[in-house]
Amino acid sequence: MKCTKCGEELLANAIACTRCGAPAEIITAEFIPEGDATGGIIPYKNPKALIAYYLGIASGLPLIGLPFGIAAFVLGIMGLRDRRRTPVIKGSIHAGIGIGCGCIFTIFWTLVIVAMVTALMSKQH
Ligand SMILES: [Zn+2]
Structure with missing residues (x-):
């Protein structure tokens, strides 16, 4: 998956973005309905x-x-x-x-x- 803030490639179970520090909850939120x-x-x-x-x-x-x-x-x-x-x-x-x-x-x-x-x-x- 990718960080929605900076586009950094992240691990699927990442808690936060490794580059910009954006929390993964925000990143994964868009995937939840699926x-x-x-x-x-x-x-x-x-x-x-x-x-x-x-x-x-x-x-x-x-x-x-x-x-x-x-x-x-x-x-x-x-x-x-x-x-x-x-x-x-x-x-x-x-x-x-x-x-x-x-x-x-x-x-x-x-x-x-x-x-x-x-x-x-x-x-x-
Ligand atoms: Zn990021």
């Missing part, structure tokens, strides 16, 4: 997790969902890593959904494609 575990709250400060979430949902699309699933999985992991580094950005739920859906649908659509290819191959013989 809960993490509650539904319907969007982690705008963690775009990777947010994109992973939407890609995770998009990965449910028949067949064309496969690239979305892979992207959701990768972005979800990146989002989780960002969230671990700076917990204040939130987004672990969204990243988790992205990884979960991405992973399941990637496997699912891969199996579907393999089954289709196998069926096509066996018809030719």
